[in-house]
Amino acid sequence: MASERRPTEDRLPTHDVIVVGGGIVGAGIAQGCAARGWSVLLLEASSPAAGTSSRSSKLIHGGLRYLETGQLGLVRESLRERAILTRVAPSLVRLVPFHIPVYRDSARGPLTIRAGLSLYSLLGGLRPESRFVRLEPEALAARDGLTSEGLRAVYRYQDGQTDDAALTRAVLASARSLGAEVRIPAELEVAEQSGDRVRVRFSAGEGTSTATAPVVVLAAGPWANELRALCHPTLPPLPIELVQGTHIECPGEIAAGIYYLEAADDRRPFFVMPWRGRTLIGTTERRIDSIARCAPTEEEIEYLRRSVAARFPGRDTEVLEAWAGARVLESAVGSANRRSREAVTDQREESGSAIVTIAGGKLTGYRALAEERIRAFAHLLPRLERRARTSELPLSDPEPENLGDLTIRAPKEDDSASPLPGRRP
Numbered sequence: 001m002a003s004e005r006r007p008t009e010d011r012l013p014t015h016d017v018i019v020v021g022g023g024i025v026g027a028g029i030a031q032g033c034a035a036r037g038w039s040v041l042l043l044e045a046s047s048p049a050a051g052t053s054s055r056s057s058k059l060i061h062g063g064l065r066y067l068e069t070g071q072l073g074l075v076r077e078s079l080r081e082r083a084i085l086t087r088v089a090p091s092l093v094r095l096v097p098f099h100i101p102v103y104r105d106s107a108r109g110p111l112t113i114r115a116g117l118s119l120y121s122l123l124g125g126l127r128p129e130s131r132f133v134r135l136e137p138e139a140l141a142a143r144d145g146l147t148s149e150g151l152r153a154v155y156r157y158q159d160g161q162t163d164d165a166a167l168t169r170a171v172l173a174s175a176r177s178l179g180a181e182v183r184i185p186a187e188l189e190v191a192e193q194s195g196d197r198v199r200v201r202f203s204a205g206e207g208t209s210t211a212t213a214p215v216v217v218l219a220a221g222p223w224a225n226e227l228r229a230l231c232h233p234t235l236p237p238l239p240i241e242l243v244q245g246t247h248i249e250c251p252g253e254i255a256a257g258i259y260y261l262e263a264a265d266d267r268r269p270f271f272v273m274p275w276r277g278r279t280l281i282g283t284t285e286r287r288i289d290s291i292a293r294c295a296p297t298e299e300e301i302e303y304l305r306r307s308v309a310a311r312f313p314g315r316d317t318e319v320l321e322a323w324a325g326a327r328v329l330e331s332a333v334g335s336a337n338r339r340s341r342e343a344v345t346d347q348r349e350e351s352g353s354a355i356v357t358i359a360g361g362k363l364t365g366y367r368a369l370a371e372e373r374i375r376a377f378a379h380l381l382p383r384l385e386r387r388a389r390t391s392e393l394p395l396s397d398p399e400p401e402n403l404g405d406l407t408i409r410a411p412k413e414d415d416s417a418s419p420l421p422g423r424r425p
């Protein structure tokens, strides 16, 4: 019997960078590498944004609450990225009014909120879109049924909202237009690092394929440690935890924009947002020991329903849909809500090759994160003429019909309580 011919290393498809994971982080790395002229292969096991990148709160924001934990650098960078994304992706990332109602029993009083918003505005470069205003407490009661009982003040500022899955598709499409090869479905099975190459084997459709590159980036978010276990020599697990966040969708779209509230049960912040003709409410925080266990629980759903009912007593809280995503946080003691939102990264380098792992971070900061990680492995790759800069490349969803009902409502022209710039008719 003829022996099976194994392809030699020389015959294997060779790329400069192989990216594993088609969430926002993998898409950002692929785009950034392709923009530098490198040949890129991206492997996604399921579909674009199948993981956390379609289960976020869909905000492109600095993260006002991260000020409380002193993450000023993260907030400043996120606000810078927000400005870039509203410019390059105007159909996908829009500024919307955010409201912070302050009640007599709120943990944070008007002065704290005012101080936080002032710092937020400062970190946002004091640009017109960073301004905030204090409204009359009654201004919102009539529109969305916000209870005015015990209401001391309402602050309004602006932040970004997006369709996270559409944004991921748009970044993938941009990578592709710069020459990146995107294979979906394609699931990593093994990554062997030896000398100046990493050889990956992946299942794609019916068969198994192999490819090599000096740099392999594992951008599988909550699957990071599963992927590290597929590497040879084995990569030890990263010191990370998975924290599940659940959202619910209820009937009827909230009208005035996004509300940023404190939950009656435990004073945790949560959002009430307009989303595709419905109201989206989230999120919770619940540690899980495996991504396979990521699913909304009855307890989380009831917590969210109670939280919204406490501030919007007349609203219908029937749950039309509930979904959960998993955050990757660096292992540490203390409440997940107060933990760093920076990505956890690792790079194993040997004789001219590297396996890079990226887990966590924010949707908002995907581009800056990609730029920073690419700089860390660029010395392993040829210096080529840049094709483009990601801060300037326009982004639009290749499936625009999906955006038809991405309704992000702007305040009405006659809304006298809306002195913010950036209104849209």
Ligand SMILES: Cc1cc2nc3c(=O)[nH]c(=O)nc-3n(C[C@H](O)[C@H](O)[C@H](O)COP(=O)(O)OP(=O)(O)OC[C@H]3O[C@@H](n4cnc5c(N)ncnc54)[C@H](O)[C@@H]3O)c2cc1C
Pocket: 020, 021, 022, 023, 024, 025, 026, 043, 044, 045, 046, 047, 048, 049, 050, 051, 052, 053, 054, 055, 056, 057, 058, 059, 060, 061, 186, 187, 188, 189, 219, 220, 221, 222, 223, 227, 243, 244, 245, 246, 283, 324, 325, 326, 327, 358, 359, 360, 361, 362, 363, 364, 365
């Ligand atoms: C509840 C919640 C709310 C959030 N809200 C916000 C927010 O409002 N704003 C914000 O900025 N950030 C937010 N975040 C954070 C943000 O969503 C994440 O940081 C981001 O989506 C992570 O993207 P990722 O690409 O790392 O992971 P993922 O999107 O999970 O992508 C990983 C991909 O890897 C693929 N994969 C897994 N195994 C393999 C394999 N063997 N081979 C090939 N592919 C594989 C998966 O199919 C998946 O598509 C939120 C997160 C959560 C959990």
